[in-house]
Amino acid sequence: MDAVFRATAIYLVLMILFKVAGRRSLSDLTTFDLVLLMIIGEATQQALLGDDFSVTNSILVIGTLIAIDIGFSLLKNRSARIDRLIDGSPTIVIENGRVLETRLRRCRLRLDEIMEIARESQGLETVQQIKFAIIERNGKISIIPSD
Amino acid sequence: MDEHDEMRSRTYPVKEDMAFQRRMWTVERVGRYGLCLLLLLTLAGLFSRGPLSWATLELTHATLEYDRFLRNGSHTDVTLDLHAPGATRTVAVLGGEALDAISLESIQPQAESMRTVRDGLELTFRADDTGHTRAHLSLGVNGLGLQRAYLRVGDDTVPFWIFIFP
Numbered sequence: 278m279d280a281v282f283r284a285t286a287i288y289l290v291l292m293i294l295f296k297v298a299g300r301r302s303l304s305d306l307t308t309f310d311l312v313l314l315m316i317i318g319e320a321t322q323q324a325l326l327g328d329d330f331s332v333t334n335s336i337l338v339i340g341t342l343i344a345i346d347i348g349f350s351l352l353k354n355r356s357a358r359i360d361r362l363i364d365g366s367p368t369i370v371i372e373n374g375r376v377l378e379t380r381l382r383r384c385r386l387r388l389d390e391i392m393e394i395a396r397e398s399q400g401l402e403t404v405q406q407i408k409f410a411i412i413e414r415n416g417k418i419s420i421i422p423s424d
Numbered sequence: 425m426d427e428h429d430e431m432r433s434r435t436y437p438v439k440e441d442m443a444f445q446r447r448m449w450t451v452e453r454v455g456r457y458g459l460c461l462l463l464l465l466t467l468a469g470l471f472s473r474g475p476l477s478w479a480t481l482e483l484t485h486a487t488l489e490y491d492r493f494l495r496n497g498s499h500t501d502v503t504l505d506l507h508a509p510g511a512t513r514t515v516a517v518l519g520g521e522a523l524d525a526i527s528l529e530s531i532q533p534q535a536e537s538m539r540t541v542r543d544g545l546e547l548t549f550r551a552d553d554t555g556h557t558r559a560h561l562s563l564g565v566n567g568l569g570l571q572r573a574y575l576r577v578g579d580d581t582v583p584f585w586i587f588i589f590p
Contacts, residue, residue, distance in 0.1 A: 296451065296452070328497065361441060372434070379431070380430055
């Protein structure tokens with residue numbers, strides 16, 4: 278019984294914490310982010326399994342996590358509202374070469390970071406060359422160059 | 425470009441919902457304050473080991489130092505001071521429902537005898553020349569929620585509580 282409770286509690290807590298952290302937090306993994314993720318995984322593992330390292334317990338925990346995940350994906354398919362609540366919605370931060378400063382600030386992003394991605398992905402040099410920069414639901418930034 | 429225009433939802437090239445996005449930004453901001461509060465409360469000892477958690481129980485002939493906030497699956501140390509001037513032995517009874525949620529892992533120094541009484545555990549120690557005993561109890565925590573307990577030394581009984589986080 279406690280395996281289900283543990284897995285559910287950890288799933289929900291992680292979901293809330295990563296929601297608070299914002300979309301951009303772990304979308305582009307630096308070396309430190311990778312280490313941070315490993316530490317989070319290690320801390321979570323103890324809470325998920327407790328003292329019980331049996332195969333049965335791990336199967337129950339994994340089964341519960343996957344069941345919750347499937348449950349949420351079914352809910353997301355049924356309701357656009359829940360879909361938005363869980364995955365968020367895309368946000369435009371540069372529109373026709375103009376930087377939407379307030380949005381950028383609220384997303385905890387700097388223009389430098391957008392330009393870095395624009396250079397890497399599209400070979401663009403200036404903001405004016407960007408038609409749209411969009412923070413996608415998964416936290417990645419899409420750059421659409423001007424014609 | 426003014427802020428009002430910035431917060432208007434666009435429909436091309438993606439369909440935005442800025443009202444929802446603004447609520448999410450508010451949630452993120454509140455969440456950040458929440459995390460800071462959580463860190464401060466943790467440092468203060470709300471989740472064990474800190475000033476909010478440290479507690480001392482005073483009886484006429486005994487003192488018990490313990491953590492009132494504990495975490496399931498963790499360990500905690502309790503210090504029991506017994507003083508009975510002139511006596512060669514000191515006796516204390518720890519009891520209450522909290523005993524179901526904690527397990528005695530070790531006592532330093534070893535008790536001379538240990539036995540169960542009605543709803544508690546009676547510990548008898550050999551006292552030093554001044555009739556004093558200071559015992560360290562290491563306890564394993566395996567329970568949840570509010571648990572009530574008591575310490576009895578002689579005719580003096582004092583109730584106390586502990587709270588175990590999941």
